[in-house]
Amino acid sequence: MLDGDEVVITQDNQPILKIVRVNQPKKRRQSGSAKGQIWMSDDFDAPLEEFRDYSNN
Numbered sequence: 001m002l003d004g005d006e007v008v009i010t011q012d013n014q015p016i017l018k019i020v021r022v023n024q025p026k027k028r029r030q031s032g033s034a035k036g037q038i039w040m041s042d043d044f045d046a047p048l049e050e051f052r053d054y055s056n057n
Contacts, residue, residue, distance in 0.1 A: 006020045
């Protein structure tokens with residue numbers, strides 16, 4: 001049933017209930033699928049001006 005099959009329950013040879021999967025299985029993540037969509041600033045790890053007073057430098 002988890003493969004997408006449906007189950008039909010009958011009563012007196014008449015279908016009365018059908019069970020089907022509600023959600024589709026999620027696609028597996030693929031390595032490198034976001035390549036070129038994410039960037040990081042060259043100074044991303046530079047100290048923030050707001051915290052200059054707290055730094056030891």
